[in-house]
Amino acid sequence: MxxxxxxxPDIDFVTRAQQGDTRAFDALIVKYGDKLFGLIYQMTxxxxxxxxxxxxxxxxxxxxxxxxRGNSSFYTWLYQIAVNLTLNFLKKTKRRSALxxxxxxxxxQQDPALIDQTHEANPARQSHLNELQKKLNVAMLTLSEAHxxxxxxxxxxxxxxxxxxxxxxxxEGTVRSxxxxxxxxxxxxxxxxxxxxx
Amino acid sequence: xxxxDKPSLETIQELLAQRREEPQGAEYWQxxxxxxxxxxxxxxxxxxxxxLPFSGLAQRISELGSAKWAYASGLAYAAVTAAFLLTxxxxxxxxxxxxxxxxxxxxxxxxxxxxxxxxxxxxxxAPHLPAExxxx
Numbered sequence: 001m002x003x004x005x006x007x008x009p010d011i012d013f014v015t016r017a018q019q020g021d022t023r024a025f026d027a028l029i030v031k032y033g034d035k036l037f038g039l040i041y042q043m044t045x046x047x048x049x050x051x052x053x054x055x056x057x058x059x060x061x062x063x064x065x066x067x068x069r070g071n072s073s074f075y076t077w078l079y080q081i082a083v084n085l086t087l088n089f090l091k092k093t094k095r096r097s098a099l100x101x102x103x104x105x106x107x108x109q110q111d112p113a114l115i116d117q118t119h120e121a122n123p124a125r126q127s128h129l130n131e132l133q134k135k136l137n138v139a140m141l142t143l144s145e146a147h148x149x150x151x152x153x154x155x156x157x158x159x160x161x162x163x164x165x166x167x168x169x170x171x172e173g174t175v176r177s178x179x180x181x182x183x184x185x186x187x188x189x190x191x192x193x194x195x196x197x198x
Numbered sequence: 199x200x201x202x203d204k205p206s207l208e209t210i211q212e213l214l215a216q217r218r219e220e221p222q223g224a225e226y227w228q229x230x231x232x233x234x235x236x237x238x239x240x241x242x243x244x245x246x247x248x249x250l251p252f253s254g255l256a257q258r259i260s261e262l263g264s265a266k267w268a269y270a271s272g273l274a275y276a277a278v279t280a281a282f283l284l285t286x287x288x289x290x291x292x293x294x295x296x297x298x299x300x301x302x303x304x305x306x307x308x309x310x311x312x313x314x315x316x317x318x319x320x321x322x323x324a325p326h327l328p329a330e331x332x333x334x
């Protein structure tokens with residue numbers, strides 16, 4: 001998705017934004033907004049919180065863009081801001097115990113945004129997959145934030161191990177290890193349903 | 199998908215890949231940008247005026263790159279030197295701490311009468327000498 005060796009595709013917009021061109025920054029918001037929205041929503045499972053965190057992410061980026069030196073790609077830098085803000089938000093939320101699994105479960109299970117409706121060629125199979133998706137939504141919430149962020153970035157957002165390591169500021173080995181552990185947890189969470197359905 | 203004890207890793211990944219978000223739509227992003235610009239204007243208005251020169255200075259320092267460390271070291275050295283020179287020294291001959299005066303009356307030591315005769319006794323004529331020899 002992004003390589004440090006190749007020139008940053010956003011360098012033109014970034015340079016203009018650093019010179020005070022707000023339209024250039026708007027273009028960056030529109031370019032990365034959907035991806036970041038998806039990332040934050042997968043982590044928080046709450047649309048309003050996602051919107052607020054996304055506003056805060058771009059606000060921080062806007063005020064710090066003067067300090068951006070291009071040591072990483074703009075995309076990585078932006079993801080780092082979003083991930084840090086989201087993880088901090090989740091820590092605070094957990095401390096307040098405002099979002100319990102029970103409270104989230106019913107809304108998450110029924111959220112059409114998290115359940116793919118496009119595979120309608122085989123209705124029976126799709127129905128089974130939808131059931132599994134509901135279970136998967138809940139299983140995702142049982143993962144720790146550190147594991148959920150890695151699963152979200154790798155399996156849902158399609159980033160490489162190296163890119164994820166750079167964003168979450170850890171080694172590639174740790175990313176692989178977290179991913180492996182998270183997959184095992186998700187497999188065992190879906191195991192009960194699996195035997196009944198397939 | 200085959201029948202087994204638990205879903206395979208490929209199945210898990212397939213299920214996860216299906217969770218990719220649908221785009222929010224142009225209308226959402228128009229509203230998002232409007233809100234973003236509004237909040238940035240509010241933040242700019244709330245910023246106190248005295249902070250502006252400092253934010254400009256901070257910006258200029260950050261633009262110096264690696265040279266900023268040399269400038270920072272020079273400034274730190276100048277600050278330490280100035281602090282050293284401007285700090286008042288201790289007086290060379292300090293005033294001694296006052297000692298407590300003893301007001302108690304001290305009893306003079308009582309001395310035993312001396313064995314030697316006092317001066318008046320010496321003036322009296324010796325009993326074994328005649329008076330004319332002693333001059334009395």
